Amino acid sequence: MSEKSIPKPTDAELEILQVLWEHGPSPVRFVNDELSGRREVGYTTTLKLMQIMHDKGLVTRNTDARSHIYEAALSREETQRTLLDTFVDNVFSGSAASLVMQALGNRKASKDELDQIKALIERIEGKKD
Amino acid sequence: MSEKSIPKPTDAELEILQVLWEHGPSPVRFVNDELSGRREVGYTTTLKLMQIMHDKGLVTRNTDARSHIYEAALSREETQRTLLDTFVDNVFSGSAASLVMQALGNRKASKDELDQIKALIERIEGKKD
DNA sequence: TTGCATTTACGAACATCTTCGTATAAACTT
């Protein structure tokens, strides 16, 4: 009954989550170094963001050591699922199929990937028959 | 050389665009009535939003009559493509295929839709062979 | 132990988004 629902991460927060998902639990210093590789960002900026994420419940942290270790609270897949859901609603009026069509049309996928998708479709159709 | 690139619409702006795409060029009054059907929203709020969208270039407008007629500047498909692109980058690290897998897994699509998608995949694969 | 480097904490500035109150102008009513 007292479940706090975790809010959707913002764009800047998502960038941090990607680092945590890819490298596992990490201190602020490491995350900031990763981000700095791609763009200009101050250390305290990253720190503040991660503290806010902790407040929101997007990450957990271990404060035993002096430099705290942060970890994503939700898995990548779980987060992607949630974000995808609201994205489909907002942009594609709830039609997942038309999103898929657009996605396949826009970007090139490898033959392997396409075959994988085809297989998935057949598996889904198979269940319904 | 002096092309102003049109910015990404925000969520509230997207709601308005959906109305314009669905019903064609419309005055503020009509758009606001549509939105009001779903949720509470003041007339001047919608007006202001549409004025801002006009400043940004997201919509064009005809001011001949007293009540201005607004029209989406970009097609639904064009806008969806742009938003999808940055969404794939931000949330799925650029992998359209994994987005498609998630989308198909999450939401139920009709057999017709699935067949359409399968056909599209085969068309894409065909081109490459 | 004194000073230096590293870390967290706090607060504030700045931007953007969303909402709406109020003023002004234009058209319709009677």
Place this chain on the structure above:
DNA sequence: AAGTTTATACGAAGATGTTCGTAAATGCAA
């Protein structure tokens, strides 16, 4: 023509997101 309705324009408040400066705490080194 005066009053009512309906529209646009403007400005500003409140919410959220992003950035960073500065202070305080902690550990390390000389």
